[in-house]
Amino acid sequence: MGDNRKRAGKDDKASGTAGIGELDTILGLHIRRVHGAVQRHFAEHFGELGFTQKQISVLWLVGSNPGIAQTDIAQRLDMDRATAMTLVHGLEKRGLMQRTPSESDRRRIAFQLTGKGEELLARAKSAIAEHEAWLTGHYTPGELKTLRKLLARIYR
Amino acid sequence: MGDNRKRAGKDDKASGTAGIGELDTILGLHIRRVHGAVQRHFAEHFGELGFTQKQISVLWLVGSNPGIAQTDIAQRLDMDRATAMTLVHGLEKRGLMQRTPSESDRRRIAFQLTGKGEELLARAKSAIAEHEAWLTGHYTPGELKTLRKLLARIYR
DNA sequence: TGATTTTGTAGGAGCTGCTTACAAAACTGA
DNA sequence: TCAGTTTTGTAAGCAGCTCCTACAAAATCA
Numbered sequence: 001m002g003d004n005r006k007r008a009g010k011d012d013k014a015s016g017t018a019g020i021g022e023l024d025t026i027l028g029l030h031i032r033r034v035h036g037a038v039q040r041h042f043a044e045h046f047g048e049l050g051f052t053q054k055q056i057s058v059l060w061l062v063g064s065n066p067g068i069a070q071t072d073i074a075q076r077l078d079m080d081r082a083t084a085m086t087l088v089h090g091l092e093k094r095g096l097m098q099r100t101p102s103e104s105d106r107r108r109i110a111f112q113l114t115g116k117g118e119e120l121l122a123r124a125k126s127a128i129a130e131h132e133a134w135l136t137g138h139y140t141p142g143e144l145k146t147l148r149k150l151l152a153r154i155y156r
Numbered sequence: 157m158g159d160n161r162k163r164a165g166k167d168d169k170a171s172g173t174a175g176i177g178e179l180d181t182i183l184g185l186h187i188r189r190v191h192g193a194v195q196r197h198f199a200e201h202f203g204e205l206g207f208t209q210k211q212i213s214v215l216w217l218v219g220s221n222p223g224i225a226q227t228d229i230a231q232r233l234d235m236d237r238a239t240a241m242t243l244v245h246g247l248e249k250r251g252l253m254q255r256t257p258s259e260s261d262r263r264r265i266a267f268q269l270t271g272k273g274e275e276l277l278a279r280a281k282s283a284i285a286e287h288e289a290w291l292t293g294h295y296t297p298g299e300l301k302t303l304r305k306l307l308a309r310i311y312r
Numbered sequence: 313t314g315a316t317t318t319t320g321t322a323g324g325a326g327c328t329g330c331t332t333a334c335a336a337a338a339c340t341g342a
Numbered sequence: 343t344c345a346g347t348t349t350t351g352t353a354a355g356c357a358g359c360t361c362c363t364a365c366a367a368a369a370t371c372a
Contacts, residue, residue: 053184
């Protein structure tokens with residue numbers, strides 16, 4: 001016993017237990033698989049940029065909101081403060097973000113993009129646009145609207 | 157300059173640039189946020205189990221497919237071989253999975269759950285069921301069907 | 313039989329995320 | 343005004359997930 005099953009070969013991938021069986025009903029798993037697929041697509045196609053989607057999100061957010069503080073970054077991207085710090089520090093080291101202490105509230109530090117940061121953000125935005133085109137290309141405009149609406153319901 | 161913006165306070169969180177501005181149109185970001193929210197919910201509510209959703213997925217898959225090999229696990233859960241190995245090793249160390257070499261193909265190793273593994277899987281399944289109830293509770297049956305269909309389109 | 317493929321192993325690396333503890337500045341209210 | 347609370351940034355550490363590379367053993371194919 002222990003081997004009374006078919007050997008898993010090429011044929012098993014498509015037939016066999018038909019993928020993952022009952023696990024396939026789990027919505028949480030679907031979400032994780034989609035997340036993984038999107039992540040992978042970005043890494044494969046735009047990995048040479050040297051930035052992750054998360055890093056670009058931070059860059060983008062700071063670019064759109066100069067003077068923003070770390071706490072806000074964390075909040076708006078649904079991250080822990082400490083996690084946001086890690087991202088920000090990395091971007092600072094690479095010379096893409098600057099900091100100037102806030103005058104009105106000396107506890108806060110206001111972040112802006114550097115020239116280099118702006119430049120990179122422009123390139124990153126076009127990469128994201130391509131990536132988004134691939135992603136949204138799976139859907140009609142109506143489906144896209146529905147999908148956005150349904151997804152947002154989880155975390156809003 | 158650098159401080160000609162409103163100080164980010166309580167009021168900024170709801171108003172200001174209305175969250176994340178243009179970034180909000182990015183579907184990829186929605187997916188990441190949903191993924192994060194789901195992850196967080198599971199960790200907060202079922203963290204005491206001591207297992208991640210991913211680990212449970214592996215356990216579940218092996219429980220439903222005794223004799224499965226590492227390569228198949230990786231394929232069916234959309235992971236790298238090395239990643240699957242890490243998970244499997246962890247579960248073996250905890251005494252939840254066993255291995256017996258396959259007789260028909262001596263390269264392969266057939267995995268099964270141990271008694272302890274079966275027991276834990278049962279508990280894990282009920283945790284997943286609760287978690288799923290929370291997740292799917294955001295939707296009507298019709299929406300759920302739509303959502304599953306739309307999500308699957310990305311990775312199938 | 314010899315070359316190729318599949319499978320499992322092992323080490324290393326990076327990103328993300330969390331917790332905890334700490335220090336400095338600001339805010340609150342008596 | 344001043345003591346207590348809150349907010350903000352910092353730092354260190356730990357864990358999980360993911361991927362890459364290189365290697366050895368066994369099976370398969372030609």
